[in-house]
Amino acid sequence: MQGSEITEETVAGEAEAGASPKKKVFVAGATGSTGKKIVDQLLARGFAVKAGVRDLEKAKSAFSRDDPSLQIVKADVTEGSDKLAEAIGDDSEAVVCATGFRPGWDLFAPWKVDNFGTVNLVEACRKRGINRFILISSILVNGAAMGQILNPAYIFLNVFGLTLVAKLQAEQHIRKSGINYTIIRPGGLRNDPPSGNIVMEPEDTLYEGSISRDQVAQVAVEALIHPEASYKVVEIVARADAPKRPFEELFGSIKQR
Numbered sequence: 001m002q003g004s005e006i007t008e009e010t011v012a013g014e015a016e017a018g019a020s021p022k023k024k025v026f027v028a029g030a031t032g033s034t035g036k037k038i039v040d041q042l043l044a045r046g047f048a049v050k051a052g053v054r055d056l057e058k059a060k061s062a063f064s065r066d067d068p069s070l071q072i073v074k075a076d077v078t079e080g081s082d083k084l085a086e087a088i089g090d091d092s093e094a095v096v097c098a099t100g101f102r103p104g105w106d107l108f109a110p111w112k113v114d115n116f117g118t119v120n121l122v123e124a125c126r127k128r129g130i131n132r133f134i135l136i137s138s139i140l141v142n143g144a145a146m147g148q149i150l151n152p153a154y155i156f157l158n159v160f161g162l163t164l165v166a167k168l169q170a171e172q173h174i175r176k177s178g179i180n181y182t183i184i185r186p187g188g189l190r191n192d193p194p195s196g197n198i199v200m201e202p203e204d205t206l207y208e209g210s211i212s213r214d215q216v217a218q219v220a221v222e223a224l225i226h227p228e229a230s231y232k233v234v235e236i237v238a239r240a241d242a243p244k245r246p247f248e249e250l251f252g253s254i255k256q257r
Contacts, residue, residue, distance in 0.1 A: 021045045023223065025050040026092040028077055028084075028121055031055065031062045031100035034136055034189065036219035038098055043069055045221055051088055077117030084124035093131035096119050096220055111166045115158070118170035122177050133174060133181045134220050139235050141168040141185065148207050153188070180230050182223040186216045187237035195239035200250040203257070209237030222247040231256050 028049035029035040042049050052075030053059040059072045140163045143154035157164050165248035174181045188210035223229035228251035
């Protein structure tokens with residue numbers, strides 16, 4: 001499945017032909033603030049989605065509409081790759097990981113979710129023969145190497161059990177896996193509607209800035225479509241003074257490492 005970008009035309013064409021799309025995009029963390037927007041945008045673009053959630057009841061309220069292109073399954077990334085492979089099934093063509101731990105007293109939570117959980121997803125993809133993986137990570141994951149160890153954002157995000165360190169190690173596992181990946185590192189996540197245009201930079205470049213969750217979801221969906229996004233780590237923020245650029249150009253401007 002090398003070069004496994006997914007085209008909207010394939011999904012839409014199958015639907016128009018009267019056949020159910022045989023392949024779906026599996027979204028882990030589908031009821032999260034960013035995950036839900038990814039699911040909504042995938043559906044809006046004509047994709048079939050298998051939404052992996054920990055709480056089925058929460059998912060029913062989060063996705064109230066009756067959409068035949070949406071399938072909801074129970075999936076907890078902390079429960080191991082075998083259970084995840086079962087949830088992903090043999091009808092998923094790509095996996096998007098939009099999981100995130102809930103801040104609390106458990107200092108191991110970031111490692112359970114952002115590290116081991118992501119690794120479990122990657123291994124589940126291997127077991128299912130899935131060769132497309134999108135990860136929502138964060139800028140500053142490699143802040144120490146960037147000389148940003150005293151950056152307030154780096155300090156804050158690592159307060160809860162070294163969250164950024166956990167994410168960075170998960171990224172490294174993905175990059176060594178051989179799976180066609182796109183790692184998306186957004187700046188500070190905003191819940192408000194998009195403002196400004198997307199700025200995309202290579203890894204370990206951005207150390208400040210923010211972006212709407214809607215725009216993060218858009219980048220994740222576009223990464224599935226454009227082969228220029230393959231095997232790349234991209235950092236994104238939104239800026240009012242940035243020019244609007246097509247996604248082929250944005251992804252194409254980032255070199256593979």
